[in-house]
Amino acid sequence: MRVGIIGAGQLARMMLEDASALGIAATVLADAPDDGAAQTCADVIIGAAADEAGVRMLASRCDVLTLDHELVDLALLSRLESEGVVVHPPTEALRFAVDKAEMRRHLGAAGLPMPNHAILEPGEASDLAALGTQLGWPLVIKAARGGYDGKGVFVVEDPEAAAATIDDLHRAGITALVEEAVAIDHELAALVARRADGQIVAWPVVETAQVGGVCREVVIPGVLSPEVAAHAEQIAREVAELVGVVGVMAVELFATHDGLVINELAMRPHNSGHWTQDGSVTSQFENHLRAVLGLPLGATEVTAAAVASINVFGGDDAVDLDEALHRALAEPRAHVHLYGKTPRPGRKLGHVTVVGDNGAEVRAAAWTAAVALGTPVPAEMEVEIR
Amino acid sequence: MRVGIIGAGQLARMMLEDASALGIAATVLADAPDDGAAQTCADVIIGAAADEAGVRMLASRCDVLTLDHELVDLALLSRLESEGVVVHPPTEALRFAVDKAEMRRHLGAAGLPMPNHAILEPGEASDLAALGTQLGWPLVIKAARGGYDGKGVFVVEDPEAAAATIDDLHRAGITALVEEAVAIDHELAALVARRADGQIVAWPVVETAQVGGVCREVVIPGVLSPEVAAHAEQIAREVAELVGVVGVMAVELFATHDGLVINELAMRPHNSGHWTQDGSVTSQFENHLRAVLGLPLGATEVTAAAVASINVFGGDDAVDLDEALHRALAEPRAHVHLYGKTPRPGRKLGHVTVVGDNGAEVRAAAWTAAVALGTPVPAEMEVEIR
Numbered sequence: 001m002r003v004g005i006i007g008a009g010q011l012a013r014m015m016l017e018d019a020s021a022l023g024i025a026a027t028v029l030a031d032a033p034d035d036g037a038a039q040t041c042a043d044v045i046i047g048a049a050a051d052e053a054g055v056r057m058l059a060s061r062c063d064v065l066t067l068d069h070e071l072v073d074l075a076l077l078s079r080l081e082s083e084g085v086v087v088h089p090p091t092e093a094l095r096f097a098v099d100k101a102e103m104r105r106h107l108g109a110a111g112l113p114m115p116n117h118a119i120l121e122p123g124e125a126s127d128l129a130a131l132g133t134q135l136g137w138p139l140v141i142k143a144a145r146g147g148y149d150g151k152g153v154f155v156v157e158d159p160e161a162a163a164a165t166i167d168d169l170h171r172a173g174i175t176a177l178v179e180e181a182v183a184i185d186h187e188l189a190a191l192v193a194r195r196a197d198g199q200i201v202a203w204p205v206v207e208t209a210q211v212g213g214v215c216r217e218v219v220i221p222g223v224l225s226p227e228v229a230a231h232a233e234q235i236a237r238e239v240a241e242l243v244g245v246v247g248v249m250a251v252e253l254f255a256t257h258d259g260l261v262i263n264e265l266a267m268r269p270h271n272s273g274h275w276t277q278d279g280s281v282t283s284q285f286e287n288h289l290r291a292v293l294g295l296p297l298g299a300t301e302v303t304a305a306a307v308a309s310i311n312v313f314g315g316d317d318a319v320d321l322d323e324a325l326h327r328a329l330a331e332p333r334a335h336v337h338l339y340g341k342t343p344r345p346g347r348k349l350g351h352v353t354v355v356g357d358n359g360a361e362v363r364a365a366a367w368t369a370a371v372a373l374g375t376p377v378p379a380e381m382e383v384e385i386r
Numbered sequence: 387m388r389v390g391i392i393g394a395g396q397l398a399r400m401m402l403e404d405a406s407a408l409g410i411a412a413t414v415l416a417d418a419p420d421d422g423a424a425q426t427c428a429d430v431i432i433g434a435a436a437d438e439a440g441v442r443m444l445a446s447r448c449d450v451l452t453l454d455h456e457l458v459d460l461a462l463l464s465r466l467e468s469e470g471v472v473v474h475p476p477t478e479a480l481r482f483a484v485d486k487a488e489m490r491r492h493l494g495a496a497g498l499p500m501p502n503h504a505i506l507e508p509g510e511a512s513d514l515a516a517l518g519t520q521l522g523w524p525l526v527i528k529a530a531r532g533g534y535d536g537k538g539v540f541v542v543e544d545p546e547a548a549a550a551t552i553d554d555l556h557r558a559g560i561t562a563l564v565e566e567a568v569a570i571d572h573e574l575a576a577l578v579a580r581r582a583d584g585q586i587v588a589w590p591v592v593e594t595a596q597v598g599g600v601c602r603e604v605v606i607p608g609v610l611s612p613e614v615a616a617h618a619e620q621i622a623r624e625v626a627e628l629v630g631v632v633g634v635m636a637v638e639l640f641a642t643h644d645g646l647v648i649n650e651l652a653m654r655p656h657n658s659g660h661w662t663q664d665g666s667v668t669s670q671f672e673n674h675l676r677a678v679l680g681l682p683l684g685a686t687e688v689t690a691a692a693v694a695s696i697n698v699f700g701g702d703d704a705v706d707l708d709e710a711l712h713r714a715l716a717e718p719r720a721h722v723h724l725y726g727k728t729p730r731p732g733r734k735l736g737h738v739t740v741v742g743d744n745g746a747e748v749r750a751a752a753w754t755a756a757v758a759l760g761t762p763v764p765a766e767m768e769v770e771i772r
């Protein structure tokens with residue numbers, strides 16, 4: 001069995017680690033030879049995710065295509081599907097992760113909980129003052145396509161700013177999704193894996209501690225009530241079934257005073273699930289591979305009382321990552337995962353997971369290693385460093 | 387940091403998985419492009435372990451050289467060391483894993499416990515009847531170099547058979563190690579990792595269930611008394627210090643009525659330690675990499691009450707490994723590790739580890755998956771299949 005991965009970032013790199021263990025061969029389609037997974041894959045095709053020749057070469061070598069990121073060419077993948085190429089997740093599902101406006105329409109029609117919103121296609125005018133009155137100021141404007149990690153999300157305070165932002169998107173041919181600014185108590189991620197035959201497994205729902213739209217940490221056990229967690233899992237299972245995803249899917253949700261609403265979908269292993277590599281019976285990367293290859297899904301229980309997974313970012317100071325790794329591994333229980341990237345301020349370089357008996361302890365240990373690797377501690381967070 | 391691995395079998399393949407996670411680059415020197423690790427490594431040099439040009443090319447690309455197996459050219463590695471190449475384990479240690487006669491002499495001189503034995507160099511005659519009377523019949527004759535997994539070990543009943551076996555070895559230029567046939571209660575493996583600066587960590591000592599000189603399973607908790615386990619660990623630490631190993635070392639021991647004796651040494655990750663991938667805070671592969679790169683060593687505790695690791699072998703019937711994987715993964719807690727090998731009768735193809743609360747349960751689950759992968763159950767073992 002050979003799996004082909006469109007894109008060669010850290011998610012592909014971590015898939016490759018589990019593919020190796022399962023005896024599964026893999027090929028990546030990489031933008032550049034120094035992409036994280038291109039550094040570690042035995043079979044690399046250099047090409048953009050939307051490059052037809054590259055994607056066709058990948059398909060010709062592999063039994064199934066899957067992806068490292070959603071910045072793909074849906075029309076191209078759909079054509080390949082019609083020619084018999086297996087793409088998992090299938091484009092009929094993937095479009096709801098690629099396009100937030102399509103996701104809002106489809107999930108909304110199914111009665112799934114969502115923020116109040118309006119969808120403005122390029123060329124479509126709107127009375128923004130009225131829309132702001134209806135949804136409440138400030139408004140959140142999102143690019144329907146192309147955003148990630150807080151990019152492509154804009155908070156605007158008045159009709160003029162809203163109009164300018166929407167105009168920018170429309171001029172670039174991008175649909176604008178205009179949403180109410182939800183009063184968020186917690187940001188949650190519900191992670192599931194689904195096979196083509198409908199089998200679904202779910203990992204425990206986690207809270208993601210976000211700063212500036214970027215996930216900084218996941219700690220288990222979190223503060224979520226069992227009821228909220230169960231509801232979030234139920235929503236994720238419903239979405240998985242509704243859209244027919246094959247592979248891992250993360251449903252990002254907001255917990256509000258009025259209950260849960262869906263923020264967005266990712267149809268691939270997700271940052272909120274990196275803890276599963278060291279803290280769950282089966283990692284999200286392994287179950288993604290299993291799902292897209294039609295293999296039985298593995299157990300998803302947490303293997304310990306407490307797990308903390310902290311993202312590693314480049315700071316303002318130059319860091320020699322080899323020396324930093326030396327310091328980080330002085331934390332003897334730290335599972336350090338680095339993505340093969342050159343440090344730059346704000347760049348996500350890796351993550352550190354610690355598994356143990358006590359949430360505060362594993363969090364302090366993981367943060368200690370993450371800081372040793374150069375991660376700045378956000379001013380918004382209280383962090384204990386040992 | 388780039389590590390160079392001489393040999394590209396399953397041990398190298400599993401090292402690569404952990405190297406990827408740590409952000410460490412790797413190059414393998416592979417006999418053939420379809421070697422286990424050559425299938426998964428982004429940088430492969432094709433060449434034999436004793437091929438000077440290949441080893442020199444590997445050294446020129448890497449910060450440190452380590453190995454997948456001990457069938458290396460010690461003289462070549464020693465020359466490279468004198469030229470400044472870092473080889474870990476260093477040849478001064480490695481020779482005791484490469485050559486059992488040297489190991490017996492050196493460890494015996496240090497007073498470490500060993501079976502009674504005699505060393506017969508090529509050309510050296512001996513009164514085998516007298517030696518047999520002294521050590522007791524049958525005798526165990528071992529090739530000092532080149533054996534593994536029961537190969538190169540011969541049990542002989544009388545002076546004529548002993549002479550014939552020794553002549554065969556001597557004609558091949560191989561030293562014969564003649565040993566008493568120890569009455570073995572248990573076969574043990576004590577696994578440690580040591581850095582060049584002397585830091586040593588030890589995993590829990592395990593019993594290895596062997597059939598025909600080949601390890602079939604490791605189950606934790608085993609039947610070893612805490613005293614025997616502590617003594618075995620102490621011996622392994624003494625040996626590590628004595629020989630100056632850098633990297634992982636396994637000391638295989640026999641537990642007898644009269645106490646422990648050392649069987650042999652392996653200076654690399656060892657089959658008896660495959661359970662550490664899924665059942666210990668830090669795997670033997672990761673700590674091997676950390677040790678040879680001078681990084682701090684990770685914690686070695688068991689992460690659960692019970693761990694079972696069962697080797698997967700090819701059986702007499704042809705098996706489609708893809709289909710077999712499908713059946714094996716129906717065991718939802720099974721961690722299946724396959725080495726990228728084509729099944730052949732008796733060939734070691736992988737291993738299955740299950741971690742849980744109860745030794746009998748994890749053993750049954752792991753055996754069930756191993757049998758689904760085609761592993762024959764040895765007649766000598768009692769195995770529960772679910």
